[in-house]
């Protein structure tokens with residue numbers, strides 16, 4: 001099942017530099033592991049924003065929920081999810 005997901009990141013200004021590096025490193029490792037597994041199939045930066053547009057290919061909405069919920073940056077994100085289905089005119 002494919003899902004279009006947008007993630008807007010809003011980091012708290014009070015986060016100390018070491019804490020920030022640690023959480024960003026964990027986020028990157030988590031995200032890249034899911035890409036290698038074929039679950040996070042597209043990851044695009046939105047120009048001029050600390051936001052991304054992603055496509056996930058997962059077995060169920062529950063699986064996507066678990067993936068998103070466990071993002072190290074999840075508490076600093078506004079996440080929007082759109083389920084996708086094939087378009088009848090798509091070649």
Ligand SMILES: O=C(O)C[C@H]1C=CC(=O)O1
Pocket residue numbers: 007009027028031050051052073
């Ligand atoms: O930078 C972001 O868009 C937030 C998040 C998503 C993947 C990742 O490595 O960080």
